[in-house]
Amino acid sequence: MNVRLYVLQRATAAIMVPLVLAHIALIFYATRHGLSAAEILARTRASIGWAAFYGLFVLAAATHGAIGVRTLAGEWAGIKGGRLDMLMWGFGLMLAALGLRAVAAVVLP
Amino acid sequence: MAAAIEVSIWRGKADGRYQRFMVPLHESQTVLDVVTWVQRNADPTLAYRYACRVGMCGSCAMTVNGRPRWTCRTHIAKVAAKGHVEIGPLANMPIIKDLACDMAAFFEKWQRAKGTFAPSRSRRDPIERISPTTAPRLAADAAIECINCAVCYAACDTVRWNADYVGPAALNRAWTLVNDVRDAGQGKRLAALAADGGCHACHSHQSCQEHCPKALNPIASIAGLKRRTVEAYVRGEL
Numbered sequence: 001m002n003v004r005l006y007v008l009q010r011a012t013a014a015i016m017v018p019l020v021l022a023h024i025a026l027i028f029y030a031t032r033h034g035l036s037a038a039e040i041l042a043r044t045r046a047s048i049g050w051a052a053f054y055g056l057f058v059l060a061a062a063t064h065g066a067i068g069v070r071t072l073a074g075e076w077a078g079i080k081g082g083r084l085d086m087l088m089w090g091f092g093l094m095l096a097a098l099g100l101r102a103v104a105a106v107v108l109p
Numbered sequence: 110m111a112a113a114i115e116v117s118i119w120r121g122k123a124d125g126r127y128q129r130f131m132v133p134l135h136e137s138q139t140v141l142d143v144v145t146w147v148q149r150n151a152d153p154t155l156a157y158r159y160a161c162r163v164g165m166c167g168s169c170a171m172t173v174n175g176r177p178r179w180t181c182r183t184h185i186a187k188v189a190a191k192g193h194v195e196i197g198p199l200a201n202m203p204i205i206k207d208l209a210c211d212m213a214a215f216f217e218k219w220q221r222a223k224g225t226f227a228p229s230r231s232r233r234d235p236i237e238r239i240s241p242t243t244a245p246r247l248a249a250d251a252a253i254e255c256i257n258c259a260v261c262y263a264a265c266d267t268v269r270w271n272a273d274y275v276g277p278a279a280l281n282r283a284w285t286l287v288n289d290v291r292d293a294g295q296g297k298r299l300a301a302l303a304a305d306g307g308c309h310a311c312h313s314h315q316s317c318q319e320h321c322p323k324a325l326n327p328i329a330s331i332a333g334l335k336r337r338t339v340e341a342y343v344r345g346e347l
Contacts, residue, residue, distance in 0.1 A: 001305065001309040001310050002303060002307070002309060003303035003304075003307075003309055003338045003339060005309070006309040006339070007339055007342060007343070075267070080273075
């Protein structure tokens with residue numbers, strides 16, 4: 001962990017604090033009001049706001065998680081140097097791709 | 110307390126084993142006194158380190174009942190509640206023999222963390238007056254009494270997991286210099302501390318603070334270094 005990764009991980013954590021709270025509030029709202037999948041999609045499709053909200057969430061989570069996995073892999077699996085960075089990038093890009101694909105599925109018209 | 114105590118002492122290298130000795134007890138006897146009694150009376154081949162015997166030199170740290178301690182200031186009565194004491198070498202360093210471990214990497218990491226003073230004046234300049242009440246000096250003074258015993262290094266989980274991590278003692282030393290207004294090596298020091306294996310590798314488990322025999326708080330020093338390096342990074346200096 002160097003200072004650049006440290007700042008990135010803390011910054012993405014700070015970004016995710018309000019996003020996680022809003023996400024949990026949304027889950028409660030949707031379940032308590034008995035929203036169907038069709039009703040949820042009606043709200044999210046073609047919405048720039050939801051695309052930005054969950055797009056930012058996915059990118060922050062992918063960055064944050066990938067840096068954490070880099071630390072874990074170094075300390076618990078003894079992986080070092082370039083292989084460690086490759087693992088971080090691979091894991092982060094995979095998370096970002098899976099997450100953005102899910103966001104696209106609910107926001108694209 | 111009984112008139113003698115059973116002591117298990119590590120013998121050999123990493124693949125060694127504990128050997129038992131019966132050691133007579135005395136009033137105000139320290140763990141170091143017990144080890145010294147064994148070496149002088151039971152087995153002269155026992156290898157261990159000590160120098161000052163009064164908690165100044167940092168030579169005699171060992172693992173006592175699983176905890177790293179300075180043995181010259183640890184009374185045997187304090188650690189022998191069950192009539193038995195287990196004494197081994199410090200963790201996180203290669204064992205040379207018995208209770209003596211190889212501290213080369215520990216001190217090399219002090220160099221890596223730029224733990225040496227970089228003078229900003231020559232011997233021909235007048236001595237700079239430093240007020241003891243300024244914030245930087247107070248921060249440095251709070252961390253300055255380290256005796257290099259490596260107890261914090263042996264207690265640190267991150268050191269055990271990450272061989273590149275410079276460890277709490279080296280970072281605590283660096284913090285005293287970061288707060289030394291006379292020092293001219295801050296740029297290189299902050300760059301070294303901000304790299305992989307530097308202050309950001311610390312997980313803040315606080316074992317260093319828990320075990321430091323001098324009651325120092327290396328974790329506070331490391332937190333200070335994290336703030337300083339982040340500030341320098343944000344300003345584009347790193």
